[in-house]
Amino acid sequence: MAIVCDFVLLLTVIQKLEKMQQRLKLLVGVFLCWLGVHHTQAQDIQTYYADPTDTLHRFYTIVKPKKSIQAWLLLLPGFGETPQSVLRETNLPIVAAEHGILVVIPVLSAGSNHFFIDEQAQQDIDELLGKLSKTLLLSTKPFFIGGFSMGGSAAVKYAIRAAQTQGLLQPRAVFGIDPPLDFDRFYFSVENTLHISPSALASEEAKWLLSKLETTFGGTPSQVPERYATLSCFVYRQHDFSQLTYLKNTPLRLYAEPAIAWQMQERNRNLYDLNLTDCVAMINTLRLQGSTKAELILTNDKGWRKQQNVRNPHSWSIGEPRRLVAWLLGQLPTP
Numbered sequence: 001m002a003i004v005c006d007f008v009l010l011l012t013v014i015q016k017l018e019k020m021q022q023r024l025k026l027l028v029g030v031f032l033c034w035l036g037v038h039h040t041q042a043q044d045i046q047t048y049y050a051d052p053t054d055t056l057h058r059f060y061t062i063v064k065p066k067k068s069i070q071a072w073l074l075l076l077p078g079f080g081e082t083p084q085s086v087l088r089e090t091n092l093p094i095v096a097a098e099h100g101i102l103v104v105i106p107v108l109s110a111g112s113n114h115f116f117i118d119e120q121a122q123q124d125i126d127e128l129l130g131k132l133s134k135t136l137l138l139s140t141k142p143f144f145i146g147g148f149s150m151g152g153s154a155a156v157k158y159a160i161r162a163a164q165t166q167g168l169l170q171p172r173a174v175f176g177i178d179p180p181l182d183f184d185r186f187y188f189s190v191e192n193t194l195h196i197s198p199s200a201l202a203s204e205e206a207k208w209l210l211s212k213l214e215t216t217f218g219g220t221p222s223q224v225p226e227r228y229a230t231l232s233c234f235v236y237r238q239h240d241f242s243q244l245t246y247l248k249n250t251p252l253r254l255y256a257e258p259a260i261a262w263q264m265q266e267r268n269r270n271l272y273d274l275n276l277t278d279c280v281a282m283i284n285t286l287r288l289q290g291s292t293k294a295e296l297i298l299t300n301d302k303g304w305r306k307q308q309n310v311r312n313p314h315s316w317s318i319g320e321p322r323r324l325v326a327w328l329l330g331q332l333p334t335p
Helices: 002-041 083-089 092-098 119-135 150-164 183-196 200-217 225-231 242-247 260-267 275-288 321-330
Strands: 043-049 059-065 071-076 101-107 143-148 173-177 252-256 294-298
Touching (some): 043 092, 059 083, 071 092, 071 119, 083 092, 101 321, 119 150, 150 173, 150 242, 150 252, 173 321, 183 200, 183 225, 183 275, 242 275, 252 275, 275 294
Parallel strands (some): 071 143, 143 173, 173 252, 252 294
Antiparallel strands (some): 043 059, 059 101
């Protein structure tokens, strides 16, 4: 009898728990639905193609705030990325739009597998900014530029050119998330991987990347050192930091995550192989030149690829969206 009573009691408890679980699921569903509505109401996302039949070149995605536009940001993807993959990898465009910053994520004429720093890519950026400024009536709004990896390289490169060139749109602030800035150093790092890496896959990737670099620059650093100096933001080995003087008065943030033990264990890399080296050298040089607006943000265990859910210090995630957006907003003129 006691066993039957215990069973009935247990059954009653289970039934109550099931009802509670159903109610909880309903509440969670309502909450998530509210979040979804609230989330989509904060911004409007649209993609525009220069040629509707070409979905690989010359298009951009706009993340537009629902409220009034306070500023706008050209956000440059990393090598091989599209606007869609950027939106899946980081909440930065969404958070920016929630705070009144219109975000434009482009793919340039050469497509997504590009370094963004050569003359054609920079010309594409100039033309896109001019077009957007007119068509979206943004000429009076503060402008930011930034990006991840090669996109960060392009953002810094554009900022240097804008300070040198009359008529180009001047960014209110610039940021790069783990960008390579010295392509002379980058070339020799890739070459070193080819010689010492025990991974056949890494060696094949290195061969492909070296070929891409030599095509972009017209040769190796030894063959055409002037091209590497011209297209890079600086070349440390040449002791020429003259380009950086143009950034002296520009608010600049560079993000990097050292993760030295991880790099050695997982990628067989040392400090010479990391974009961190370039970022430290640039910020330190700017400070030596008198800049008070150059910042190096070093993170710890923040680097994760969201889509694959794997650890990787070279990721969008080290540029934490809310803190980065707060920094951008801090560069706006006070009312």
